[in-house]
């Protein structure tokens with residue numbers, strides 16, 4: 489009886505236990521636990537192939553990957569980014585000693601509004617870090633145009649966008665670097681993990697060093713790096729999960745289509761549709777609770793929790809509203825973030841995971 493079950497906003501996918509055990513059993517033979525072992529090498533090749541990119545670096549998590557992407561490009565001064573994202577995006581900028589400059593977002597995709605980027609560019613701006621929010625691609629053409637015009641670097645936070653393609657171009661081919669997160673709660677994961685893709689092989693080698701204490705191929709320390717390497721157990725989980733990825737996308741797509749079908753007639757609930765020319769991964773199902781809906785977003789969130797299914801206000805609050813950014817060292821003008829503010833106060837992610845059945849979606853929607 490779905491009525492009596494508790495449904496979480498997400499629940500990690502786990503492959504069959506035996507499959508993972510078989511994958512890691514070699515580790516008991518070769519005692520290679522980390523530092524670019526055989527699992528790491530295999531996983532890196534598979535990812536390169538799956539993502540359709542030239543260069544892939546694997547990391548222990550997405551946040552450190554993004555942190556090192558910024559370091560590798562030697563950015564200075566100000567970076568234009570979106571406030572409608574997870575804390576990791578703007579933290580990575582601030583941890584590098586840079587100033588995030590928050591740009592408003594689009595109503596239709598929740599991504600950075602390309603028409604508002606240029607007015608934020610100053611002589612101190614060195615990069616744009618947009619986020620492909622919920623796996624919907626940013627306007628990559630326009631971002632490239634602006635970046636070229638002002639000689640800015642572009643790093644995409646593609647944490648949600650694993651496997652996305654735009655007009656048959658895999659998403660990791662845009663910008664200077666893209667970061668994908670393989671955290672357990674992402675639809676494809678390696679327990680924890682991160683990926684950077686880049687076109688430049690020089691940049692690839694620099695990232696290899698930065699994630700391994702700055703060691704170069706000769707064993708001398710060429711850069712001041714940190715430790716952000718992916719280990720063999722993570723890589724093994726990634727290898728196994730990659731075998732199940734298409735099945736998982738198919739399950740999610742069915743659930744998403746059901747949600748859309750059942751919510752179509754609900755006044756005051758808005759959701760995102762597929763975008764023409766885009767290959768989606770169906771990793772989230774966010775809705776906007778419009779003002780004409782019978783409850784506010786927060787009331788709906790509470791009401792659904794009483795029914796035992798748990799939605800998430802994601803992303804709320806906006807990054808520019810984090811208390812941690814107001815300790816005297818930072819101050820952000822966000823009078824210009826009207827759309828982002830509006831969306832973050834109305835957004836709610838409904839439950840979506842491979843553990844769910846169509847009946848769960850029907851039950852949830854009957855409560856909306």
Ligand SMILES: *Cc1c(COP(=O)(O)O)cnc(C)c1O
Nearest residue numbers: 549550551574576647669670671
């Ligand atoms: C998950 C996430 C990250 C961080 O990735 P981790 O692998 O958890 O460190 C960064 N940005 C966004 C938008 C995310 O959702």
